[in-house]
Amino acid sequence: MAKQPALPPCPICGQPAREQYRPFCSRRCADVDLGRWFSGQYRVPSTEIPSEEDEKYTRRVDPDDEVG
Numbered sequence: 001m002a003k004q005p006a007l008p009p010c011p012i013c014g015q016p017a018r019e020q021y022r023p024f025c026s027r028r029c030a031d032v033d034l035g036r037w038f039s040g041q042y043r044v045p046s047t048e049i050p051s052e053e054d055e056k057y058t059r060r061v062d063p064d065d066e067v068g
Ligand SMILES: [Zn+2]
Pocket: 010, 011, 012, 013, 014, 015, 024, 025, 026, 029
């Protein structure tokens, strides 16, 4: 009988998102999303992303290595 919030699925893994971590399902997925940010896979025109810093972050954050 418990009501579940109508949150969209996690954009990272597709599982039901949690209110606590939305729009993600967990902190891990949020971190993965952040890693993609730094890797330059995301293009957000409204945000300034220094391309020179991008390379530095790519070395520190490797989302693919987090899987498992
Ligand atoms: Zn997820």
